[in-house]
Structure formats: C-alpha cells, structure tokens
Amino acid sequence: MIPLKPFIQLLHFGYHQAMSCIFPVAIFGTLALSSMVEIPFVYRYDAVLIILLTVQYLMYRSGLETWDEIKVICIFHLIGLLLEIYKVSMGSWSYPEPGLTKVLGVPLYSGFMYASVASFMCQIWRRLKMDMTGWPGLASAGILGGAIYLNFFTHHFIPDFRWLLTALVFVVFWRTWIIYRVRSVTYRMPLSLAFIIVGFFIWLAENVATFFNAWKYPDQQQAWHWVSFGKISSWFLLVIISVIIVAQLKHVKAGMGK
Template sequence: MAVTIQNASRKKARLVGAFKQLFHFGWEQALSCVFPVVIFGSLALTKIISLPFLPRYDWLLIIFLFMQWWMVRSGLETKDELKVITLFHIIGLALEIFKVNMGSWSYPEEGFFKVFGVPLYSGFMYASVASYLCQAWRRLNVELVKWPPFFVVVPLATAIYLNFFIHHFWVDIRWWLAGLVMIVFFRSWVLYEVNGARYRMPLALSFVLIGFFIWVAENIATFFNAWEYPNQADAWSLVHLGKVSSWVLLVIVSFLIVATLKQIKKKYRHG
C-alpha cells in the first residue's frame, strides 16, 4: 500500500513538473512573439477602428516602426537583432513586390507609402518571423547540433529563396528542395533550454511546426485584410492548406540566414 501511494506521488510530481515546464516554455514563446502579436493586434484594431488623417496601410507602417524603436529602446531587442530584422524586411519587400506584380495576391487599399503596389509595412510581416527566431534563440539559449557546413547551407537557402521567383517562369522545385533539406538536416538537432532543463528536437520538425503556425497566422492576417488572395476578393476564405509548404520553405530560409549569422558572429567573437 505504501509503495502504491509513493508511486502515485511520483507520477503526480512528474505531471506537475511537466505542466510547469510547459508553462515556462509557453511564456518564453509568448515573449518571443511580442512583435508578431503587435502586428496582428494592429491589423485587427485598424480594421475595426478607422484612424484619421492617413490611410490604414500608412498607420500600420508607423505603428510597426514605433514598435521596433520601442523594442530596441527598452532592451527587449538588441541592435544586432534589429539589423537582422531590417535585412528580412528588405528581403520580404522584394518578394512582395514581385509576387504582387505577378498577381499572386494584392493590397487593394490605398496608401501613400506604397512601392509598385506594395505597402512598405508588408516587409514587417517577414521581419516578424526573424524577430521571433532571434528572440526565441536568445530566450531559449538555442544551440545547434551537427549543423551542416557553410558551403552547403548558403547555396541551399539561396536556391529556396530564388525558387519563389523562378517557379513563375520555370518548374516549381519546392518539393525537390524540401527533400534536399531533409537529407542535409537529417542528423541536425536543435537544443533549447526551459527553466534550466535542456531539451532537443529534430531541426526538420521545428521547420514544419513553425511553418504550420505561420499558416494559421496567415489566415488571421488575411481575415483582417493585411493582404488578399484572388479567391478572397469577394469574401474571405481559408488559405489553401498547400500554402503550408511555402511557409515551411520560408521558415527554412529565415532559419538558415539567422543561424548562419549567429555562427559567423560566434566565430568572430572567438576569433
């Protein structure tokens, strides 16, 4: 009887400990998502409330710029992280301009700060992914195990990014690239820390999970008219599930860029 009670107590303690770890993990994730949350909150707020003097797209740009200034000013974001986010804003804006002019989606509302039909705030949608990666990397003390060499990672990331453009004129090789990612990162793991305890996850699995949650976020964003797909012109509808593959590839590009920059900075410090 005493042994049974003792075993039950151990199981209860393990269960409580698991919930505590899950809470800590969720809290760190929430803190890492501050900028994306502001983006979605602003999309919802400006959809419900009409702000004066400027078009909605311009207000969104002002809000996002102010938020970035505040994050750096408050210490929530480092200057190095701001540099990475700025890089992603430029990369994302270039992709947006191309995709919009190819008819993949559109920004139907008016705005003063638009370039070739694309509002400047749109680059922050990509920058928010980089913001999350940088914040989570620092908060969870991320380490990479069996990370592929530089001469493999850079061409792979470049090929994935270029495929977003080239597939409009040539064959879409996203599935070949996805297969190549699985081969290259088959033995790679990501280590992360939650409340002093270390955990690990296959790197490829983390790509899929983040890509799926971005797809969920995309549905929220299109619902609030952040942008509009052709099939959403008359009424909002769920973004096709196949879009997850595009987001997974984008996450891979984003992660490879962030990880490569982290590796370079680490070598520079130790060099």
Template sequence: MKHAMKQLVRFGYHQAMSCLFPVCIFLSLALTKVIEVPFIHRYDFILICCLLMQLFMFLSGLETKDELKVITVFHLIGLGLELFKVHMGSWAYPEEAWSKVGGVPLYSGFMYASVASYICQSWRRLDLKWQHWPGSWLTVMLGTAIYVNFFTHHIFYDLRWWITAALCLLFYRTYVHYRVGQHRYRMHAIVSYLLIAFFIWLAENISTFLGAWKYPDQELSWRMVHWGKYSSWFLLVSISVMIVAQLKRVKQARGEQSFDHKSKVLM
C-alpha cells in the first residue's frame, strides 16, 4: 500500500508538471474574472500571459525546441478551427480585444496548444511507448477525417460517430506504456483518450464559467457544457496524439534525435 501511494504521488507530480501551460491559462482566466486589469482588454492580457509562459518554459528548459514547434502547429490548427466555428455561430467571444481577428481572440489558439503541451510533456516525463500503433497512412487518413468533419458537419451529415467507431477499431490493439519511478504500467489507448477528454471537458466547464467564451445556451446565464461536447474532445485528443506520434515517427525515420533528447521514442 505504501509503495502504491508513493507511485500515485509520483504520477500526480508528473501530471501536474505536464499541466503547467494549461494551469497558466486557467489562472489568467480566473484572476481576470475577479480583478479588472487596467489599461488593457482582458483577452489581450491573457494573450500576453500565454506568450510569457511559453517563453519561460522554453528558456527554462521545461520545453524543448521541437516541442515548441509542435505547440505552434497546434496553435495555428486550433486558430483556424476557432475562426470557422465562431463564424458559424457555434460559440462566441463577447468581450472586446485589440488582438481579435474575425471575432476570435488570438489567445484562443493557445487553448489547443495547451493540449499539445500536455501531451509532449507527459510523453517525455512518463517515457511513453506505444504497443501496436497503427500504420502511418491509416492514422493520417483518420486524423484528416476527424479534423475535416469538425468543419463539414455544419454543411453535410455529421460523421463523428462513424469516425469514432473507426477510431476504436483502428486502436483496439493499441496500448500506451508509461513509466513511474522504476516501474512501467500500461493502459489501453482508447481509455487514455477518454480520460484526457473527460478532464478537458471539466476544464471547458470552468473556462466558460470564467468567461473564456460562451456557447449559445450560455448567453443569458452559465450552464454546464453539454455532454455532447465530450465526444468532440475525445476526437480532438485522439488527433492530437496522432499528430505528435506522427511527427516523432518522421524524426525517427530521418535518424534525428527524439523530442525529449533523453530516451528513444516511441512504438
């Protein structure tokens, strides 16, 4: 029992350290909710906080150059999705800001980047290895389908449940192995995606409560985010892991050093 508790504490520590960037976003949202920042719009202040945190993590060595590249890619991907979703009325950013483009504050891309930051940090800190990872062309095709469906379901039939079924079928043999201290454990890939998505859904409820953005049914008063959004986060987590894994594979194929600079990655 004592050993199990020590392992749980170690695991919790690594998880907490992996969440530094997301925590920065939540703290900036929470503080600006109760304290009015003078001379600057709230969304602009949050953007500055995100940029400073990103700079700190890189300069302090908490984040590597390659991880910074991955996070930047996720920021751009997320920003593109935000521009489309806000245009379609899926949600809105009601407050004013100088850093708004098409009704979308630039800090919003960092919310997607924070997911990538968590994945990269966890990958390195827990020394993740994947057993029975699907072939590259299959993951690329499925990842593309997931991202495209976020756009096309506004125009055509929503294929998310068909895509979810394909995802479960593709990863039904896949396990993630992780190290805590001197011991290694494993978890089914789908279970790990579900757990991460659940905590992101909880974070989304906190974010909307703090005014990060608003869904149409939250215009008059805050209410919990619908469970249907959980499936969206599940798919987003899945594609995020796929992108990071694929980038790591590309680096391995080129014979370059892995992202973590310490241990070989991945399959």
C-alpha cells in the first residue's frame, strides 16, 4: 500500500508552487494568445503591457499579492528593463514588432519578465513560510550580486567572468540552506541547488517565450529553435540576484518587526 502522507505533501507543495506562478503563467499565456490572435486597434506589445498591468492590479486587489511584494516587483521591473535596453542596443536580441510603448527598441512589458521571477520568489517565500540558515550577510551577498549584474553589462568589452562568479556563488553560499514548510512538516535544501533548479525552469520558459516571439535572438531570426543550453548559466546568475534582493529585504523587514 502506497503511503498517503508523502503524496498529500507533494500535492500541497505543488499547489503552492502553482499559485506562486500565477503572474509568470499570465505573462506566457498572454504572449501565446497574442501571437495566435490578432488584437485590433492596438499593437501587440502595447496590448501585452496593458494586460499585465491589469493582472498585477487584480492580484493586488484580490490579496494574492501584497503591497510590499508589488514594490519588490517594481524594483525588478526597473532592473530588468535597464538590462534589456542595454542588451538590445548591443545586438544580443531584438524586439522586431512595432509598439507605442517601446523605449530605445525595448517594449515596457519586457521588464515584467524579470519581475515575474521576483513575484514567484515573494509568493513562494510567503506561502511556504521560508527562511534561511547560514545567510552570508549583506556585504558578501550584496557585493557578489552587484558583480553578477555588472558582468551582464561588461562582458561585451572585457572578459566574461560568469564562470568565476558561478564558482564564487558556491563558495559564498555553501553554508546557506533554504528552510521551507509544507503543512506541519519542515524541509530544507541547499540554496545553490535551488538556484540551479529555478534557473533551469526559467530557461524552459525562455524557450516558450521566444517560440511565441516575445523576443528573438540573432540566430532565431529565420526560424525558431531551442535556446542554447548554456543560457541556463545566465538565468542561474539572474536568480541569484533575485534571491539576494528578496532575502535581504525579508531580513530587514523581520528585523524591523522585532
């Protein structure tokens, strides 16, 4: 006889994961539908932005997202938009369709794709009552996060240090574990492993996004194909920035509540 408790725990864990993915699903669902159904009187990129703003408003009004989480999402939207503008200007990828809400060739909705990572982080942190042990502190984590973000810009002019930075991640966070709770049971896993898992699933989502023309890499202009497996390393590093910001904000808020 199959024990029911592990199965029930898995169902609860899956439910919270799914609820935490509402905003990312909204993004990719909107991209998919808008690529198949022509929207009258408005450019596709503009329509996507309007829909995503509406989704964010409804999530806030319904209580699915808190005001603090909205503020974190806005920070990530800005961080992502700045990176997108720079990357498009360097020819890393492009947004070929027209739109009134494009800034320097980048549609404003693109920042939401980065913000969706923050939305997931905030949601899952709250739903699974997450905490961390062995957090390296603001100095180590902040400097590493800043160096990772800076490397996304500088590798166009100087050597790419992503693999060195990846190694430093395992050094800085080797004692850091995620503590999470499903019903009355507490679990834990190494934070670095969580980085890898989330980075892999974002890479899968990136393939979905490029398939529905959310953006295009230079080698996808003629025909779509899978995004390079090596891109997982980029998402791995981006997830680290997300976790550092969210975790530090949670630590600050917890300290203020004492």
